[in-house]
Amino acid sequence: MDFEKIKQQENKYYMPTFNRANICFTHGEGNKLYDTLGKEYTDFTAGIAVNCLGYNYPPLVEAIASQAKKLIHISNLYYNEPQSELAETLIENSIFSRVFFSNSGAEANECAIKLARKYYVKKGVTGKHKIVCAVDSFHGRTLATCTATGQDKYSAPFAPLPEGFVHVPYNDFAALKAALTDDVGAVMLEPIQGESGVVPASYDYLVNAYALCKQKGILLILDEVQTGVGRTGKRYCFEHYGIQPDIVTLAKGLAGGVPIGATLARGEVAESFSAGDHGSTFGGNPLACAAALVVQKKLSEPEFAAHIESASKRLQDRLMQLRKYKFVADVRGKGLLFGLQLSPKVMNVEVIGRARDKGFLIASAGRNTLRFAPPLTITEEEIDAMAKMLDEIFANTNI
Ligand SMILES: Cc1ncc(COP(=O)(O)O)c(C=O)c1O
Numbered sequence: 001m002d003f004e005k006i007k008q009q010e011n012k013y014y015m016p017t018f019n020r021a022n023i024c025f026t027h028g029e030g031n032k033l034y035d036t037l038g039k040e041y042t043d044f045t046a047g048i049a050v051n052c053l054g055y056n057y058p059p060l061v062e063a064i065a066s067q068a069k070k071l072i073h074i075s076n077l078y079y080n081e082p083q084s085e086l087a088e089t090l091i092e093n094s095i096f097s098r099v100f101f102s103n104s105g106a107e108a109n110e111c112a113i114k115l116a117r118k119y120y121v122k123k124g125v126t127g128k129h130k131i132v133c134a135v136d137s138f139h140g141r142t143l144a145t146c147t148a149t150g151q152d153k154y155s156a157p158f159a160p161l162p163e164g165f166v167h168v169p170y171n172d173f174a175a176l177k178a179a180l181t182d183d184v185g186a187v188m189l190e191p192i193q194g195e196s197g198v199v200p201a202s203y204d205y206l207v208n209a210y211a212l213c214k215q216k217g218i219l220l221i222l223d224e225v226q227t228g229v230g231r232t233g234k235r236y237c238f239e240h241y242g243i244q245p246d247i248v249t250l251a252k253g254l255a256g257g258v259p260i261g262a263t264l265a266r267g268e269v270a271e272s273f274s275a276g277d278h279g280s281t282f283g284g285n286p287l288a289c290a291a292a293l294v295v296q297k298k299l300s301e302p303e304f305a306a307h308i309e310s311a312s313k314r315l316q317d318r319l320m321q322l323r324k325y326k327f328v329a330d331v332r333g334k335g336l337l338f339g340l341q342l343s344p345k346v347m348n349v350e351v352i353g354r355a356r357d358k359g360f361l362i363a364s365a366g367r368n369t370l371r372f373a374p375p376l377t378i379t380e381e382e383i384d385a386m387a388k389m390l391d392e393i394f395a396n397t398n399i
Pocket residue numbers: 048103104105106107109138139140141190194195223224225226251252
């Protein structure tokens with residue numbers, strides 16, 4: 001099928017929700033993608049921080065194929081082995097006590113919101129329904145999660161919205177503290193705001209937020225949909241801060257590209273749901289869980305952790321070198337999630353288009369930022385090649 005035909009079909013039949021790049025991929029191998037013309041691209045987007053083991057990674061492909069031959073779906077009316085094995089693996093390798101599986105980041109967050117509210121109901125505590133979120137956050141597209149998201153453009157057209165969400169400026173501890181009134185039951189934050197420009201929580205901010213929540217008996221929910229599963233060089237980004245959130249959400253990289261979401265909780269919070277309180281037809285299906293087990297196995301290899309650490313240093317170093325250009329306003333991030341913010345004189349989407357022409361995929365993020373979230377398997381040679389290409393583009397940027 002040729003690309004023109006694909007575009008015609010899409011334009012006619014698909015709801016116009018996406019601003020797509022003029023490109024269609026047919027397959028991938030390692031950290032490379034190939035389009036309908038056979039052109040090769042080195043991928044620094046990983047399907048927006050999803051394809052953490054790159055493309056056609058043999059153990060992942062084999063696990064999916066072998067599970068598909070046995071059982072793709074069975075529903076949660078019955079037990080299934082990959083699901084219980086994944087639950088054990090996640091819990092035994094974390095500070096959490098229980099997990100619930102869904103199919104996306106938004107669903108994982110929706111579950112976290114319901115779990116927090118149910119926690120108080122179960123304890124017989126009333127009037128703690130409010131959830132404090134951050135301005136510029138992103139938590140998903142369901143009605144509750146787009147309301148939790150601190151950007152009106154994602155929620156305003158869909159009013160009336162669910163009640164009980166309050167937004168305070170990110171990285172502003174005084175504002176957070178002032179918002180923690182008696183009716184607040186939970187604080188929900190991203191440890192790095194990915195969509196709005198790869199903005200990490202400062203160490204003091206997150207540690208103080210955690211301490212204050214603990215002191216006031218307010219739950220801390222961390223949305224690690226983008227930052228979890230090794231993306232920042234640790235299994236969970238919160239480990240960089242030495243804190244212990246009550247609830248954490250995962251999705252994106254968790255099954256290396258197969259849709260999955262997970263909500264993990266600690267202690268009493270983890271015991272809040274009873275049978276019938278929450279559910280999912282597809283959540284925790286054997287196919288997604290078999291894929292996720294491959295990712296978990298890979299993350300437990302010390303050589304892989306060492307690889308992520310050295311690739312991260314290389315990426316940070318190469319991006320920092322680009323600060324020699326005055327229009328590079330900032331470089332920030334952790335692990336293999338970095339943002340390079342450009343001054344308003346240079347448009348990020350233009351740079352992304354020029355990089356694509358040269359065979360490199362980079363994503364955009366808010367604040368006129370280039371977002372780098374490659375497969376965790378990205379090599380130092382690929383990082384160097386990308387940085388050299390960006391250097392050439394910047395050298396020819398006339399401002
Ligand atoms: C931090 C964060 N939370 C939630 C979501 C929503 O995830 P999904 O698109 O899988 O629903 C995203 C997606 O980009 C995200 O980055």
